[in-house]
Amino acid sequence: MSMFLNNFFQADTAALDPIYFSSSNGIPSESKLATYMVTPQSPEFIPQLSTSPNFYAPYHQQTTTVTSTVNGKTISPNTLLKQTASTQQPQQQQQQQQQQHLNGMKTSVNGLTSTSNMNIAPAAPITPLKTNGRSSLLSNENSPTNQLDPQQSQQQQQPQQQPQQPHDKTPPRMTPHNSPIPTAIPPGVHQENVGGTIYFYMTANHTSGQTSCSVVNSETVLNHHSSVNVVSGAVVTNNSTPTSMLYGGVGGHHVYPGPASNVISMQPKSQLSSAFFMPDDMRMEIQARNEIANLMLEAHDNTNPTNPAVMEVGNYHSLYPLEPQTIHPKLPCPSSTYKATNSTTGIKYCLRRLHAFRLPSLKCMTLVDKWKQLQHSNVVQLREVFTTKAFGDNSLILIYDYHPGSQTLFSKYFTPSQDSNGYTDPFGGEARPFSHKSNLQRTVNGPLLPESTIWAIIMQLTAGLRAIHQAGLACRQLDPTKIIVTGKRIRFSFLGISDLVSFDPNHANQLAVLHMHQQEDLTQLGKLVLALACRCLQSVQRDNFQTSIELVSRQYSSDLRNFILFLFNSAQRRSVTDLMPMIGARFYTQLDALQSQCDMQEDELAKETENGRLYRILIKLGCINERPDFNLDVTWSETGDRYMLKLFRDYLFHSVTEDGRPWLDHAHIVQCLNKLDAGTMEKVQLMSRDEQSILIVTYAELKNCLENAFSELVAQAPS
Ligand SMILES: Nc1ncnc2c1ncn2[C@@H]1O[C@H](COP(=O)(O)OP(=O)(O)OP(=O)(O)O)[C@@H](O)[C@H]1O
Numbered sequence: 001m002s003m004f005l006n007n008f009f010q011a012d013t014a015a016l017d018p019i020y021f022s023s024s025n026g027i028p029s030e031s032k033l034a035t036y037m038v039t040p041q042s043p044e045f046i047p048q049l050s051t052s053p054n055f056y057a058p059y060h061q062q063t064t065t066v067t068s069t070v071n072g073k074t075i076s077p078n079t080l081l082k083q084t085a086s087t088q089q090p091q092q093q094q095q096q097q098q099q100q101h102l103n104g105m106k107t108s109v110n111g112l113t114s115t116s117n118m119n120i121a122p123a124a125p126i127t128p129l130k131t132n133g134r135s136s137l138l139s140n141e142n143s144p145t146n147q148l149d150p151q152q153s154q155q156q157q158q159p160q161q162q163p164q165q166p167h168d169k170t171p172p173r174m175t176p177h178n179s180p181i182p183t184a185i186p187p188g189v190h191q192e193n194v195g196g197t198i199y200f201y202m203t204a205n206h207t208s209g210q211t212s213c214s215v216v217n218s219e220t221v222l223n224h225h226s227s228v229n230v231v232s233g234a235v236v237t238n239n240s241t242p243t244s245m246l247y248g249g250v251g252g253h254h255v256y257p258g259p260a261s262n263v264i265s266m267q268p269k270s271q272l273s274s275a276f277f278m279p280d281d282m283r284m285e286i287q288a289r290n291e292i293a294n295l296m297l298e299a300h301d302n303t304n305p306t307n308p309a310v311m312e313v314g315n316y317h318s319l320y321p322l323e324p325q326t327i328h329p330k331l332p333c334p335s336s337t338y339k340a341t342n343s344t345t346g347i348k349y350c351l352r353r354l355h356a357f358r359l360p361s362l363k364c365m366t367l368v369d370k371w372k373q374l375q376h377s378n379v380v381q382l383r384e385v386f387t388t389k390a391f392g393d394n395s396l397i398l399i400y401d402y403h404p405g406s407q408t409l410f411s412k413y414f415t416p417s418q419d420s421n422g423y424t425d426p427f428g429g430e431a432r433p434f435s436h437k438s439n440l441q442r443t444v445n446g447p448l449l450p451e452s453t454i455w456a457i458i459m460q461l462t463a464g465l466r467a468i469h470q471a472g473l474a475c476r477q478l479d480p481t482k483i484i485v486t487g488k489r490i491r492f493s494f495l496g497i498s499d500l501v502s503f504d505p506n507h508a509n510q511l512a513v514l515h516m517h518q519q520e521d522l523t524q525l526g527k528l529v530l531a532l533a534c535r536c537l538q539s540v541q542r543d544n545f546q547t548s549i550e551l552v553s554r555q556y557s558s559d560l561r562n563f564i565l566f567l568f569n570s571a572q573r574r575s576v577t578d579l580m581p582m583i584g585a586r587f588y589t590q591l592d593a594l595q596s597q598c599d600m601q602e603d604e605l606a607k608e609t610e611n612g613r614l615y616r617i618l619i620k621l622g623c624i625n626e627r628p629d630f631n632l633d634v635t636w637s638e639t640g641d642r643y644m645l646k647l648f649r650d651y652l653f654h655s656v657t658e659d660g661r662p663w664l665d666h667a668h669i670v671q672c673l674n675k676l677d678a679g680t681m682e683k684v685q686l687m688s689r690d691e692q693s694i695l696i697v698t699y700a701e702l703k704n705c706l707e708n709a710f711s712e713l714v715a716q717a718p719s
Pocket residue numbers: 322323326327328335336337350380400401402403404405406407408481482484493494
């Protein structure tokens with residue numbers, strides 16, 4: 001993570017580097033969207049030496065290795081710069097071969113005009129790294145101080161020309177550890193503080209007629225990109241000439257900035273992986289739900305038309321039973337529940353079948369329409385109702401939203417846990433084990449629930465019930481087998497079924513019936529809360545009622561007791577809105593918990609957004625790299641623009657340490673992919689596998705290659 005941050009900061013400081021300043025024509029001096037093929041005979045690839053001893057040491061060693069491999073002798077960078085044309089002659093052939101590889105690239109510049117380039121724009125700092133056992137060079141950002149002060153730079157270079165220790169095994173670094181914060185304003189840069197926000201402007205003689213500034217809150221970044229840059233609402237003046245894109249500026253938009261301070265305390269112990277991925281428990285929960293949602297029956301018997309795995313029910317297929325067939329006491333017919341997939345959209349739904357059931361009257365379809373329109377986070381939405389003969393009878397099918405991994409309130413709180421075999425754990429609950437209080441707090445279904453849990457359920461149930469009643473409907477089946485729990489969410493499920501099975505078209509006053517049902521809902525809610533508080537369904541029976549209320553008085557607050565008593569008082573007319581004041585300030589606690597959860601999930605989403613974006617780039621690279629042939633061209637993925645991508649892929653994934661061990665650094669991969677995606681003007685040095693050539697390319701050029709090559713594939717792909 002610290003590496004990640006270091007790199008990130010250094011990317012910002014690089015923004016002050018004159019290497020990125022435009023030349024007078026508005027194009028970065030070393031880019032002009034050209035690809036520089038630099039062979040050992042064209043020594044322009046030699047970068048300005050870094051001033052960091054740690055940084056320099058391996059670089060120098062590595063540079064020497066590269067040059068000596070080719071020329072058979074050790075040549076200092078200066079010597080290499082002075083190489084004459086005569087030394088280039090014998091190697092022309094090699095160069096031509098390489099040129100064939102690069103066939104199709106936009107420009108290959110050998111013997112580039114480079115003395116001046118070197119002065120104006122010292123190549124990006126380079127640390128050595130090997131690719132596939134061969135040496136390669138990694139580009140990095142120089143510290144601004146180094147590059148902006150030539151004198152200082154020269155002085156600091158002196159010690160670097162000391163001979164390299166032969167056994168120096170300094171591990172390769174992605175970036176030099178320079179100070180991440182620029183300590184001096186570069187010459188030619190004007191600084192202005194407006195209301196606490198610092199703006200940097202290029203003065204006339206440095207901008208060559210261009211002005212550009214950007215401000216990234218407290219982090220100030222000189223930015224010379226023409227079209228983007230609004231960070232945190234900061235004022236940005238863009239200039240019209242495209243110059244360079246800086247990682248700190250443009251690329252910075254793409255980088256997950258780390259967790260927000262308000263969510264750090266909510267996250268589990270921070271691990272390195274948490275910088276890139278969601279917490280384990282969250283991932284496992286999502287994966288478990290996905291796994292459940294993807295469950296399929298094996299279609300052993302394809303010929304059996306009633307085999308749910310192969311049958312089609314209306315527009316739904318791949319039925320998967322969610323429970324064994326049951327006969328619900330309140331329903332006049334057996335019913336079964338399946339997960340089913342919509343044939344048109346592929347979306348999964350919960351399919352409820354009422355066996356051999358005929359609609360009493362088509363008038364009840366008005367109620368169905370009302371239910372279909374009811375949308376609430378504590379209600380499982382009804383989507384569709386139809387009849388079918390697919391099961392060999394006249395079944396009524398109700399299609400609801402599917403919430404994978406749900407269980408009913410009944411199975412969660414009112415059944416002995418499977419492993420307990422009826423034995424109640426004396427250590428369960430809040431009281432001291434085996435104490436008198438503990439005995440009182442235990443039930444056959446587990447320990448009594450904490451009061452906060454009961455209120456959390458109450459708030460969700462009352463929220464759903466309020467929506468139902470306000471829609472002019474009544475729940476009519478407020479029992480724990482018809483309420484589902486998904487994670488912490490409570491939802492009313494299978495709504496509307498009672499309306500259909502007990503619909504009486506001849507009833508004169510439907511409104512009075514509705515009011516009666518709504519009152520009944522409130523009584524049922526009281527019973528459910530009492531049962532939850534006692535963790536026992538029998539507690540609501542008339543004979544047990546008094547004992548149950550006493551238990552509630554002993555174990556819970558008077559608020560909860562009064563809430564239950566209010567709902568049981570059927571003598572008075574009650575309304576669901578009366579319940580809100582009884583919940584009181586607990587509502588705020590619940591709201592706070594929910595909002596905190598949202599904050600955390602949003603932060604995880606921010607991470608995953610970046611992962612998704614990087615994944616898409618990897619897909620593009622993967623489709624291009626090593627492609628056996630394209631348009632009958634077997635060398636397609638090895639030539640032209642694609643050759644650069646191949647070398648970039650090596651640089652990205654196959655780097656090795658000096659002693660040949662794989663160098664695996666997640667931050668390196670993420671950072672490089674981000675730069676590629678942003679198309680920054682930072683340079684990267686790629687080495688051919690035969691170590692004979694080095695390409696200096698900008699990420700912008702690589703991005704261009706990637707887009708072009710991928711577009712070629714897309715153009716030829718069947719639509
Ligand atoms: N919308 C839904 N999405 C996902 N699962 C659901 C949904 N509705 C119900 N379930 C699950 O389906 C299973 C079966 O529900 P169902 O109500 O049929 O069970 P039941 O207790 O056997 O009731 P009944 O006696 O009425 O059949 C339960 O585990 C429940 O959690």
